[in-house]
Amino acid sequence: MSFIPHLTKSVHHAGYPAIDPTNPKLSASGKTVIISGGAGGIGYAIAQGFAIAGAARIIIIARRQEALDESVASLNAESAAAGRATEVWTYLLDIRDSAAAEDVFKSIRARLNQGKLDGEEPIDADVLVTSAAELLQGKMSIEFSAEQYRGSFDTNVIGNLNLVRAFLAPEIPAIPFTGLDGIAKDTSSVPVPKRKKTILDVSSSSSYLVIPGQGPYASSKLAFTRIMQALQAEVDLIEGQPIRIHYFNPGTIYTPGVAKLMDEEAKNAIKGFIFDDYSLPRGFAVWLASPEAEFLKGKYVMSNWDVDELVALKEQYAADPTFGTITLKQ
Template sequence: MNDVLLKMMGNCLTTDVTKTTHRNVYPAIDPSCPELSQAGKTVLITGGATGIGFATAQAFIKAGAATIIIAARRTNVLSEASTSLQDEAHRSGYPAHVIAETCDVSDTTTVDALWKTLEDKGVKVDVLVLNAARFTETKTLLDLGAEEVWSQFEANVKGPIYMTDRFNKQNIGSQKFLVNLTSSNMHCCHTDYAQATADRPGYALTKASGSLFVQLIAKDVSPDEMQIVSFHPGMVYAAGWEAFGVTKDMLPFDEPELPASFAVWASSKEAQFLHGRYVFASWDVEELAEGGLRRRFGEDIEFLRISVGGLRGTNLDKGWQS
């Protein structure tokens, strides 16, 4: 079974962008690090009641955020998550106040209601974490059909567009931080890379579209106004794996604390050099911030951005010249 899984995952299990990679939280992205402090800030996390979203709320609590808003569709799950987070904050002596709001990001009516509730309470959001997403069956786009593909656009593209619009229109004059959880599916969508990711073209299509949306916003807005970072959270064990009979020991899974802590780091000024870029949570942030990689961010406008491989503008990329 393990050999079959490893073959399906292909080379998506490894990455060589930084010499050091991580599967769990490490000192540079530790939420308790003073440089990453979120003291006084209000953080809104979509899909915040379970999985990576819940772990992200825990990380922001550790970073000293004043208010954590978790938004999700299932009221009962939200209530349990909110109680658990608030209890954790009290036990550990953190100041966070946890708010739970029922919201389906694909439904603009519930999104409007969420922001109206926050406005009525005088709550202004400093950090928006776009974590909610819709997955689909492992079928081709044509086999999925137009209705199912469009439903993924509703959640993975329209949802982030609408949430970002409402986020931008509030808390005017204060620096904002937008963190977009995306997926390596958007570029590992060929069987040459991995069968497991190639089998979900609907997810690749919509995650690429949503990520391009925030990338283009970053092109036109200064990080001093709204800092924007997209990242692949890694391969975190969740209920979806269990449903397929996969246990946690079968693959080298990442701990949920890794992307959760990375989200805190991405919401700090330490990550300003990544404004408008896409990275992996597993990449070592100190390596990204130093040496040749850091220089490339300044010299290569296409580096770690969505574009057409092989072209620079309208011309052939020099790296492809024969």
């Protein structure tokens, strides 16, 4: 979109060599990747990307069994055709249910550690992608009902937070914290986490651009991004800083969700507008989870931005903690 400010001169609308999941530098070999909303749309494209990058297993979470069955069949067929050995697991889950989310992650950990001997280092998932979202638009901010706002926040904030909490459950006791009252959390008896973990939140440009008609969606996406900003600062207190969090705009893609809000006629009426291809978030998410993008933790980025140009800005990111963040401009 022309009104979106970009940090790089080159702006992409589809995948390109630097984010190609087949690039050995972006290998996800041995990784376990959990993706919510991974049964379709952007989430499924990201699942494809990690499978192409050689992930050991892709775990897809969704609310509809039919969608899960279709996605696992498609991913398995693609992997078989390409000679890949990626396992695909699926879990039926309404992410708004915190207890159910905890149970799913307990089940995942139990399955990952099946057959391990006592005393061996437990296996856990490496990457969490929060892609499930509720998209509402088309009314004035005050025309949306309280129930519609609650629905957006229940999924886009509470639901995604349930996943992050369950994903980081083993690390939470070891995260140092001192409250405003000066009382420090006692972590002396807890081992320092060593496993590197990455959270990729599929965010939106609506989280920082003022776009009329997106009150519930924009505010809920911004709220979750803000929570993740705070969480990154908190987990950075762990020795070695093994956890990194990224939030990124996947591009403007004509997903099934968008199609419900904008039919083909309306889509074609937007003269000169270029919708992005699924290959863009498919590759960008894999790149973002790679060591090359570690300097972008806690920063907002867009899939459209050229990654080589982003790497060239590495020193600027390091010198200015507010660069690439949603913050007050002075």
